[in-house]
Amino acid sequence: MQVKLALPKGQLQGSTAALLKEAGFAIGDYREGSRSYRPRCEVFPGLFTKVFHEKDIAIQVAIGNYDLGICRLDWVEELLAKYHSDAVVKVGDLGYGKRSLYAVAASSSEAKSLEAIRSRSESLRIVSEYPNLAESFALKRRLRRFQIFPAWGAAGVYPPENAELAIVAETSSNRLQEQGLVPVATILESSACLVANRNSLEGKDLSQLLAALCSTDVGDVDVEEAVGVGAEVGAQRSVTGEPVVSLALPDGHQQPHTVDFLNRAGLKIDGYNVGRPTARPRIGLDGVMVKVLRPQDMPLHVANGSFDLAITGRDWLRDHHFRFPSSPVEELLQLGFGKVRIVAVVMQDMPAHDNHLTPCKIIPTWGASEAFLPEDADVLIENTQTGSTIAKHNLKIIDTLFESSACLIGNTEAIGSLDKGEKISHLVEAMRRGVEGHPLS
Amino acid sequence: MKVPRCKGTRDWMPEDMAKFRQIEAEFRNCCLGWGYQEIRTPILEYLHLFTSAGTLSPDMLGRVYSFLDWDGWSGERVVLRPDGTIPAARLYVENFQNLPIAKLFYVENVFAFEGTGEESRERWQCGAELIGGSEGDVELLSLALEAIARLGIDPVEIRLAHAGLLRIFLEGLGLSGEEAEVLEQVFCGNVDALLDVKGRNPELEKQLQLLFGIKGSSPGFVENLRSVCAPSLPALEPSLDELARIASLLTDLGFGYRIDFTSGRGFEYYTGIIFGFYSSGRRLGGGGRYDELIPLVGGGSVCASGFALYVDELMDLVKEVPRRERILVKAKEDEGLRDSLEVARLLRGAGYIAEFDLGYEETSDFRWIVDMRGGEGIELIDQLSGKKWRKSSPAELLRFLEEARCK
Numbered sequence: 001m002q003v004k005l006a007l008p009k010g011q012l013q014g015s016t017a018a019l020l021k022e023a024g025f026a027i028g029d030y031r032e033g034s035r036s037y038r039p040r041c042e043v044f045p046g047l048f049t050k051v052f053h054e055k056d057i058a059i060q061v062a063i064g065n066y067d068l069g070i071c072r073l074d075w076v077e078e079l080l081a082k083y084h085s086d087a088v089v090k091v092g093d094l095g096y097g098k099r100s101l102y103a104v105a106a107s108s109s110e111a112k113s114l115e116a117i118r119s120r121s122e123s124l125r126i127v128s129e130y131p132n133l134a135e136s137f138a139l140k141r142r143l144r145r146f147q148i149f150p151a152w153g154a155a156g157v158y159p160p161e162n163a164e165l166a167i168v169a170e171t172s173s174n175r176l177q178e179q180g181l182v183p184v185a186t187i188l189e190s191s192a193c194l195v196a197n198r199n200s201l202e203g204k205d206l207s208q209l210l211a212a213l214c215s216t217d218v219g220d221v222d223v224e225e226a227v228g229v230g231a232e233v234g235a236q237r238s239v240t241g242e243p244v245v246s247l248a249l250p251d252g253h254q255q256p257h258t259v260d261f262l263n264r265a266g267l268k269i270d271g272y273n274v275g276r277p278t279a280r281p282r283i284g285l286d287g288v289m290v291k292v293l294r295p296q297d298m299p300l301h302v303a304n305g306s307f308d309l310a311i312t313g314r315d316w317l318r319d320h321h322f323r324f325p326s327s328p329v330e331e332l333l334q335l336g337f338g339k340v341r342i343v344a345v346v347m348q349d350m351p352a353h354d355n356h357l358t359p360c361k362i363i364p365t366w367g368a369s370e371a372f373l374p375e376d377a378d379v380l381i382e383n384t385q386t387g388s389t390i391a392k393h394n395l396k397i398i399d400t401l402f403e404s405s406a407c408l409i410g411n412t413e414a415i416g417s418l419d420k421g422e423k424i425s426h427l428v429e430a431m432r433r434g435v436e437g438h439p440l441s
Numbered sequence: 442m443k444v445p446r447c448k449g450t451r452d453w454m455p456e457d458m459a460k461f462r463q464i465e466a467e468f469r470n471c472c473l474g475w476g477y478q479e480i481r482t483p484i485l486e487y488l489h490l491f492t493s494a495g496t497l498s499p500d501m502l503g504r505v506y507s508f509l510d511w512d513g514w515s516g517e518r519v520v521l522r523p524d525g526t527i528p529a530a531r532l533y534v535e536n537f538q539n540l541p542i543a544k545l546f547y548v549e550n551v552f553a554f555e556g557t558g559e560e561s562r563e564r565w566q567c568g569a570e571l572i573g574g575s576e577g578d579v580e581l582l583s584l585a586l587e588a589i590a591r592l593g594i595d596p597v598e599i600r601l602a603h604a605g606l607l608r609i610f611l612e613g614l615g616l617s618g619e620e621a622e623v624l625e626q627v628f629c630g631n632v633d634a635l636l637d638v639k640g641r642n643p644e645l646e647k648q649l650q651l652l653f654g655i656k657g658s659s660p661g662f663v664e665n666l667r668s669v670c671a672p673s674l675p676a677l678e679p680s681l682d683e684l685a686r687i688a689s690l691l692t693d694l695g696f697g698y699r700i701d702f703t704s705g706r707g708f709e710y711y712t713g714i715i716f717g718f719y720s721s722g723r724r725l726g727g728g729g730r731y732d733e734l735i736p737l738v739g740g741g742s743v744c745a746s747g748f749a750l751y752v753d754e755l756m757d758l759v760k761e762v763p764r765r766e767r768i769l770v771k772a773k774e775d776e777g778l779r780d781s782l783e784v785a786r787l788l789r790g791a792g793y794i795a796e797f798d799l800g801y802e803e804t805s806d807f808r809w810i811v812d813m814r815g816g817e818g819i820e821l822i823d824q825l826s827g828k829k830w831r832k833s834s835p836a837e838l839l840r841f842l843e844e845a846r847c848k
Contacts, residue, residue: 084556139503145493
C-alpha cells in the first residue's frame with residue numbers, strides 16, 4: 001500500500017529533513033536547499049513523497065491527493081477559515097518552525113492599537129498573504145468596515161501609506177520592530193504540524209509513519225529569512241507637502257531587468273540596485289514614493305489606489321482584468337524586458353491532441369508548480385522564458401496562451417487627477433525615453 | 442455524465458413548489474390585508490451592511506457567502522443576503538424615512554453556509570417589518586399567527602423572551618474581556634455557555650437559574666421575576682414592564698404562550714421583546730423588537746420590530762395543497778382544433794386544469810375526459826362512474842360540470 005506524504009519546500013526543509021531522518025525515514029535528496037520535487041525514501045519504498053510550497057500542502061491533503069502533509073499551522077488555518085472542511089485533520093504539532101501570526105500597524109502610524117484602529121470612521125484596509133484569516137479576524141473583532149487585499153508576499157511593507165493593518169507571520173515581535181511594525185493583536189501561534197486527510201486516516205494504515213513522526217522531536221535547524229527592509233522605515237512624505245506619487249517596483253526575477261531599465265531611463269533609485277532590494281528604496285525625486293512588492297500583487301493595488309504606477313508583467317495585468325473587467329488600471333508603456341510565454345503544459349507522454357478541457361477543476365498553486373504533473377494535475381498553466389525548465393521536468397508545451405513582458409501600469413483616476421497628473425506624466429515620460437534609449441539628462 | 446446539484450442546495454419538486462406558492466399566497470394575502478406593502482431587496486448586498494450594523498454575531502458572519510464581485514478590485518466584498526431584516530432596514534433608510542411609519546413585508550431567500558451539506562444552505566423566509574412604531578409587537582404577533590393558522594397548522598405555541606432584560610442580567614455578571622464571548626454565545630442561543638462563568642456572582646447566578654430554569658405562562662410570572670430580581674437590578678424594571686404588558690395583552694386576546702428565556706436564539710439585533718412560534722417540535726419563525734437597528738444602518742432614531750416565518754419548516758407541516766380538477770381534452774385535428782382550443786380555454790376560465798391529450802397522458806389521472814373527436818357535440822366521460830354524456834355546446838358542458846362539482 002502506498003502512503004503519500006507532502007513535504008514543504010523553503011524554510012521548513014532543514015528541520016523536516018532532520019525529523020524524517022530521526023524518525024527512521026531518511027529521504028535522500030530532501031534536505032535544506034535541495035531542489036528535487038520527488039525525493040525518494042529508500043527505507044520505506046511504499047512512501048511516495050512530493051515537495052510543495054507550504055501553502056499548497058493543506059490544500060493537497062484536503063482534496064485527498066496526499067494522505068499526510070507537513071506544513072505550518074497558519075496555512076492549515078488559512079484554508080479552514082474559508083473552507084470549513086473536515087477533510088483535514090491536525091494530527092500533531094511537530095514543534096519546529098515556530099512563528100506567530102500578527103495583526104500589525106506601522107510604528108509611525110497614529111493608530112497603533114486595535115481600539116484606535118476600530119474607532120476610524122473610514123474603511124480599514126488590511127493586506128495579507130492570509131486573506132481568509134484576515135477576514136475572519138476582522139469579523140471576530142467586529143471591525144465595522146474593512147477591505148481585505150490579498151498579497152503574494154511583502155504584506156508588511158504596505159502600512160502605513162497603503163494599508164492600516166497587515167496580517168503577517170513572524171518569529172518574534174522584535175522582528176516586527178526591525179521592519180517598523182507594531183503588533184496590535186496576535187491571531188495565531190503557529191509551528192510545523194502534521195496534517196492528514198480524514199478519509200486516509202479512517203481507511204488506510206498510516207500507523208508506522210504517524211507513530212514515528214509524532215514521537216520524534218527535533219529542534220529548529222531552519223534558517224530564518226532575513227528581513228528585506230531598509231533601515232529607514234515609515235511613511236515617506238513630500239518635502240513640500242504636496243500629494244505623493246507612489247510607484248511600485250517588482251522584486252524577484254524582474255528586479256535585475258528593472259534596475260537596468262531604470263538606469264537607462266536616468267532614474268536613480270537607492271536601495272534597489274544591487275542584491276536584495278530594500279522594501280522602500282529612495283528615488284531622487286521629491287514627492288515620489290517607491291515600494292518593492294510582488295509583481296503579482298501590483299494590478300490590484302494600483303486599482304484600489306494604493307499605488308499610482310507600477311512595473312509588473314502584462315500577464316498579471318491580464319489576469320487582473322479577466323477577474324475585474326472594469327478595474328481602473330491601464331497599461332501605459334510596454335517596457336520590452338522580461339519576455340515570457342504563458343503556456344499550457346502536459347507530461348511528455350500524454351497524447352494531447354486538442355485543448356478541450358471540460359470538465360476541469362482549477363487548483364491554485366503558490367510555486368513549484370511543475371511538481372504537480374502528472375499525479376496531482378493534468379495540465380499546468382505556467383510562464384516560461386526558454387522552455388528549458390519545462391523540458392527538464394519531462395513536460396511539453398501544447399499551447400501558448402499569449403506572450404507577456406514587463407509593462408508600466410497606472411491608475412486611470414490618478415493619471416487624470418489635477419494634483420498628481422503632472423508628476424505622473426513626468427515619470428512616464430522618463431520611462432518612455434528609457435524604452436526609446438534617450439534618457440533624460 | 443450526470444452533473445449533480447451543488448452540495449448544500451435542494452431542488453424543489455412540483456409538489457414542493459405548490460406548497461411554497463400556497464404559503465407565499467396566504468402570507469401575502471394576510472400582510473396586504475393588514476396594510477403591509479411588499480418589498481424585495483437584492484440578493485447581493487455589501488458585506489459592510491452587515492458588519493457595520495455590528496449586530497450579527499461573528500459566528501453568523503463567518504458563515505455568510507461573501508466574495509469579490511466583477512468590480513471588486515476595491516476590496517469591497519459582497520454577500521448573498523444572510524438575513525432579511527437588515528436589508529429591509531437599509532431599504533427603509535433609503536426610501537421611507539420621511540414616513541411616520543412603514544409596514545413592509547417580503548418573501549425572500551437567505552443564505553448561510555452549513556458544513557455537512559445535508560441541510561440546505563438556502564432558506565426562504567416570509568418576513569414583516571413594522572418600522573416607526575413602538576407599539577407594533579402584538580400586531581406583528583397576531584399577523585404571524587393569522588398567517589400560520591391560514592395554512593392549517595395547529596396548535597402553535599408562542600414563546601416569549603426579552604433581549605433587553607437578558608442583556609442587563611449578563612452585564613450584571615460583570616463579564617470581562619474573553620468572558621464577554623459567553624454573552625455572544627448566549628445571544629446565539631447557547632445558554633449552557635453560562636456554566637463557564639458559574640460562581641462569579643452567586644446572587645445573580647441564582648436569578649439566572651430562575652430565568653432559564655422556569656417557563657412562565659402568565660403575567661404573574663413576570664411579577665414573580667420582578668419581586669426576585671428587580672431589587673438587586675433595578676435597571677430591569679423597564680424590560681419587566683414591557684414583558685408584563687405584552688403578556689397581559691396576549692392573555693386578554695386569548696393567545697397561549699410561554700415565557701422562555703432559552704428560546705431567544707439568534708437575536709443579536711433585538712433590543713426588547715422576542716417571540717418564537719413553535720409547532721410539532723419545530724420552530725416556525727420568530728421575531729422581536731430591534732429599536733437600535735435603524736440608527737446602526739444610517740437612519741434616524743426609529744423604533745422597529747418584525748418577524749420572519751421559516752418557509753422550509755412550514756412546508757413540512759402544511760397540509761396537502763388542494764389541486765384544481767384536471768380535465769383531459771381529446772382534440773380534433775386540423776380544422777377541428779380551433780373548437781377544441783376554445784373549449785379548453787373556457788374550462789380554464791372556469792377554474793379547471795384543461796390538458797390536451799398528447800398521447801402520453803395517463804388517463805386514469807383524470808376524472809373527466811372531454812372528447813371532441815367524434816361527430817356532433819362534445820362527449821364527456823366521468824371515469825369515476827364510467828358514464829358518458831354528449832353535450833351540444835361548451836356552455837352546456839360547463840353547466841353540467843359545475844353541477845357535478847357542487848354535488
